[in-house]
Amino acid sequence: MVKGIAAPSDASLAGRAFRNNYLFVYSLQMRELSSTPCSSPAIATAGPYVYALYEHYGYSPAQIGQLFITGFGSSMVFGTFIGALADKAGRKKATLGYVVAYSLSCLTKHYPNFRVLMLGRVLGGVATSLLxxxxxxxxxxxxxxxxxxxxxxxxTFSQAVFLGNGLMAILAGFLGDYLVEKMALGR
Structure with missing residues (x-):
């Protein structure tokens, strides 16, 4: 140990490990959410690609607008009470509920049926509220x-905003652009 510099305490080491674990998982979830434009970080990155998917399925701009508004509206409605529900049901169950709702939301994008896509948008709003x-x-x-x-x-919250809400959205945008434009995937 260098003279004059205190060794980190077990509490600070445990605190950093706790913070880093949280930031890692939170950032991964924010990265995943960036493929569903129900949240603010994802609007600029995945929105155009999801719009193109709906367009590819043959939906009109008005129908696509309905799908997007349903996602945002779902998040608005469920967001008003889902936090209290998470506290009542248990936070761990709520985070696992996020994983289930988000996964189902992603699965619906593989089906060109309007009702299935609408259900996916509702589930995406629920997932966003839970996240x-x-x-x-x-x-x-x-x-x-x-x-x-x-x-x-x-x-920790400051770092979560930078890493999860900012950096992950930017990286998702670059990845999406690379996959669609450079590798011609999804065309």
């Missing part, structure tokens, strides 16, 4: 349960 409530709610509860400082919680 933006259950993960954060779990983080706060677990953070204080483990005795970590309030300051470090704020730092």
């Amino acid at each position: 933006f409530s259950a993960f954060e709610s779990w983080l706060v509860a677990e953070h204080f349960k483990r005795g970590f400082s309030e300051k470090s919680l704020g730092q």
Whole structure:
């Protein structure tokens, strides 16, 4: 150890490990959500590709608009109470519910049936609401349960916004562009 520099405590090492695990999982989920334009980070990255998919299925701009509005509306409606429901049912169950709802939402994109796609948009809105409530709610509860400082919680949220909401959306955009434009996938 260098003279004058204290060794990190077990608590700070545990806190960093906890923060890094959360940021890794949260960023992965935000990256995945970037393929469903129900959330703000995904609008600019995946929206045009999903629009093109719906167009490829033969839907009119008005029908595609209905699909997009359904996704945003679903998130708005479910977002008003899903956080309280997550607290009641359990945060772990709510985060697993996100995985199920999001996975089903993704599966619906493989079916050109309008009703199936509409169901997928509703499920995408539910998933978005769960992502933006259950993960954060779990983080706060677990953070204080483990005795970590309030300051470090704020730092974790700051890093989550940068990594999960910002960087992942940008990387998803580059990846989507590369796959569609350079590799000619999805045409």
